[in-house]
Amino acid sequence: MQPSTEKLEHGERLSTEQLLQYLPWLKEIPGPQLKWADGAAVLRHFKRGDVVCHEGEFASTAFYIVSGSVDIFIANKIAHVNTRHGIGGFVARMKSFLVSDKQGQRDSGSKGFIPIDASIDLSINSPLAELGSGELFGEMTCRTFQPRSATVQAREDCVMVEFLRVVLDMLMGSRDVDAATKASTKVKAATFKGTSFKTELDKKYRERSLNNHLRSVPLFASLDENFLAVLNQSVELVTFGKNQVICKQGDAADAFFLIRSGMVKVSNALPGGEMVRTYLGRGDYFGEIGLLLNQPRSATCTALDTVSLVKIAKPEFEQMLTTFPAVRQTLMQVAETRLASSQKKDVPRGLNLDEFLNQGLFEAQNLLIIDLDRCTRCDLCVRACAEAHDGVTRLLRDGLRYDRYLVATTCRTCRDPLCMTQCPVGSIRRKDNLEIIIEDWCIGCSKCAELCPFGNINMHPVEFMEEVKAAQATPAPTPEAAKLVMPPAPKKGFKAATCDLCTDLPVPSCVYACPHDAARRVDPTHYFSTSFAATARWQPSKFKKRTTHDSDHDALKHK
């Protein structure tokens, strides 16, 4: 799927005057600026059953529903590519195999809902919801050119306005231009403060979705209705522009944040520069460490693009912790895990730093390396990987060389996981053990595969055996609507797959299968520092030569 060259391909082109009829809030925009909206919006009519957009489609527009209602759902099967072991696995591997989340729970860290590019989230069990008139969807696609996160189908005859980013920015404001863009262009970009449309949306969100949003976060699941009502009124809805710092490492902690939309980069300042810890998306939260431990911010959080946040100020946060000790306990666990993972890494010593940095090895946290002095090119590592993953290997015995090691083409669990930055449904995330996991609701848009700088994410062709059962989840309001046939899930599709480090096994299959002790999974900074330092220490000795193999072994044992 490629981005459309014609951004507004269908519908009646709207002049500024016509646009003002459908989006009256634009009257608040000064006249000279408003003329930029001319030709940037079209009026679309959809009949009941028409598909407005498909999940995974690349686009650059947002939709405003003028009248009618739509179903918004995930058509792709909610399942993941299964990995089986043993004799049963051998039989199962005869064909590509998908297993639903119900059959094989992935892990408890799952959000429990599917974040989509609309004002609502979808339930994993029945990924279907309804949007009515006055609703907006496709905001993130419009802002960041993410693929569509869900399929939208007209529930009844609808009229919608489809528009480009300029109109969205006029409505919602916050078209901030970062310093780099400013420096690189001579054209002065306009900035918009936004209109009362945003205030109305915020109000609607507070009325309709905030409680559900809070409730859908496992952290707040134990809060009672009364407290939630209080929280609903006391929280602040804030927006940050692209590259705007939300909180800075070392600053006093004054609030807790829940992400309503957009992506937030969490990073630490280290002597060598900035190190990205992770990216957080809709439904994720941050800022709890400083509040819980009463210490300054442990990381800097920056908006990757326009980010909307739910801000819970310190007094409300503390009151919540006092009233609901269970929340404190959960938060403490999360905070401890995050703190542990943000411990400063060793600065590599004794390495060929140029190569080390050029090959992006410093970014890697868990690298599959193959010792070329030992490897007999028997390809058992690749075969083992394929055997462990339904016949499709996630490892290629090819790549760049660093010293005598081949850095195999497989997931490095990067410190700056770029693959996670543009997933339209937030299905790619990192577990606490560094593993990059692709959730069952992956729509197969391949954005993560494109973003991985090392080509380590594969699109796995899958066949869907069942049709989506989502239509039955929400009873139709009228018999006519009940007749609406949901489009069946595509018979053939894709799911992104990447190295899962064989986390359910004590040793990754590739390493386990190597008969020559050539394949190893290592933290490159630590491993190479130790290994090379040992080599440098021992090599000059004339009397007691110690082979590098032994030093590797020591390094591995030490690890």
Place this chain on the structure above:
Amino acid sequence: MIINRQHWGWAAFVIVASILAVLLYLGEFHRDRVTIPLRLPESLHRDVKETGRSVGGTPLGITYGSVSAAIFVFAALYGLRRKRPTLRLGRLQTWLKGHLWLTLLTVPLILLHCGFSLGSPMTAMLVVVYAVVMISGVYGLVLQHFLPRLMKERVPLETIFEQIPHVRKQLEDLAIDLRKSLEPALVPTIAAVESLTAAGSTVTITEPATSIVVEAAPDSSIEVMKRFLDEAGFPYLSAKRGDKLLLGNQRVSDEQFRLLKVSVGADWQPKVEQLQAWCDERRQLDLQTKFQHWLHAWLLVHVPVSVLLLIFTAWHAMAALYFY
């Protein structure tokens, strides 16, 4: 597999087991020559001279033979284990260590089992087959010690072995494209036109003037490039076995390209360097293929003869039991 300090435990075990086996043998069959307290109980003692049996037919000989046969079976199981690399039955590395060291242990055991004699034609054949298996195995082990390192150093452009035909085809296609671009050649710069004119070429500017067609003089760079490509470059890049051709030899190739560089104009130097890089890559691919074959060709002897050894061993065991 590289034998290093991690193998000391296995090596120690094999040495101790071998010494133990030899001592038992001496204590059992050479009581008159050496006094060794290590021996089988009297009830199991059989005097070879008195009974007229071979050493292999005595309880101790049968034990040695059985242990060796069991090791043969284990060694064969390693081959099966490799077919299912992810089965959690111990790391393949451990299996390979066991395969290496235990089969080495069979050397003293077999020698003691047969009492240093070849016996009948059938057992002699068995020993020969066993020797082939052991020699081929040790040969493979020796190769694995230095070939990977050599391959790493001499084939920096190593690719996935199965991809080699594809990469070769790509190089061949590049050479074809280069050859096509020479006829008629599009001269990229005015400076090149001037140099060609000076060299005696006739230059015609076509309409529209987007390209300049050069009718090259016989001794021009283009002609030299064409000739080189037709006579050496293209045949090498498209050959099934490039090592038999001139450019297959690194030294000769370097010399050929040096001469070519001297023969063409300055504007053609990048093209020549590119062509040289393709030929170098092709040479590395050929070298990789050769290394790959060396690394694994010994298995063509080792594996089938090992199967034969297993069959002969089973036959020998059945025959021995029958006549016992």
